[in-house]
Amino acid sequence: MASPTRLDKAVSQVTDLSRSDAKRAAKAQRISVNGEVVTDPAAKVQTSDALCLDGGPLLKPGPCYIMLNKPLGYVSATKDPEHPTVLDLIDEPNKGRLHIAGRLDIDTTGLVLLTDDGQWSHKVTSPTYHCEKTYYVQLADRIEEAAVAKVARGIWLKNEKRRTKPARLEILFANEVRITIGEGRYHQVKRMFAALGNKVLVLHREKIGDIPLDEGLREGEYRLLTPDEIASVKK
Incomplete structure (x- = not known):
């Protein structure tokens, strides 16, 4: 059985409250x-206890x-002095622990994954695991059929010493x-099409x-991943 935890610590672990804030909330x-109000922040609670704030x-x-x-206009960061961040769209306890x-760039839309599980996140982002990402792209100009084979071979990007995979x-x-x-790679999709003589609009x-x-x-909305979706990364 897990050892009991102080009430203020237990509350701070599952909310955005600091230990000091949790103490004040208890008092x-x-x-x-x-179901019983507890005003002593040092009171011991078990993991099986039902806590309410x-x-x-x-x-x-x-x-x-x-x-x-x-959506457009949001940066993929936890804090930014100039722009709203993806965390501003999340309403979950302890969202500050998510990474x-x-x-995605500020002008790119679509799927973003957030988690507080570092190992899981590493499997999504590390080049070692080759986690594929699929994008819809709208270009400024018509794309030639020959681009399919060029992309399959790999593209030489400006100032890079090796082709893209x-x-x-x-x-x-x-x-x-x-x-x-x-x-x-940095701005990879945009740079790949730039190398092909085209420009990404969307x-x-x-x-x-x-x-x-x-x-x-809809844009700006989120949901929790299903167990199957979580497990697909852990394979």
Whole structure:
């Protein structure tokens, strides 16, 4: 059995409150344990106890995995002095502990994964695991059929010493494509099409690994990942 924990520590672990904030909340009669108000922040609680803050139940501590449909204008960062961040769209306990598994530029939309599980995040982002990312791209000019083979061979990017790894390009329309890459170089998709003499106008991430963006999520909305989605990264 796990050892008991101080009330203020237990509350701070599952909320955005600091230990000091949790102490003040207890003394202000805002915290209950198993239905009873507890004002002593040093009171011992068990992991099986039901904690509530201001009448709302607090989730047990544990890994969190989130899928977000990122809109334009948001940066993939936890803090930014000039722009809203993807964390501003999240309303979950202890969201400050989340980090972004696969960032997107401010002018790119689509699938972003957030988690507080460092090992899981590493498998999404590390080049060692070759986690593929799929994007819908709208280009300034018509794309030539020859680009499919060029992308499959690898593209020489400006100021790079090696080609990109083989990628898959599907032409959807004259200037619309879907591209799947297995690495994450700086602004890679934009630079690949620039090397092909084209310019990206719209970039939208549709899929990471085996996790597609939920079509039911509108821009700015998020949901927790399913157990199968979480397990697909852990394979």
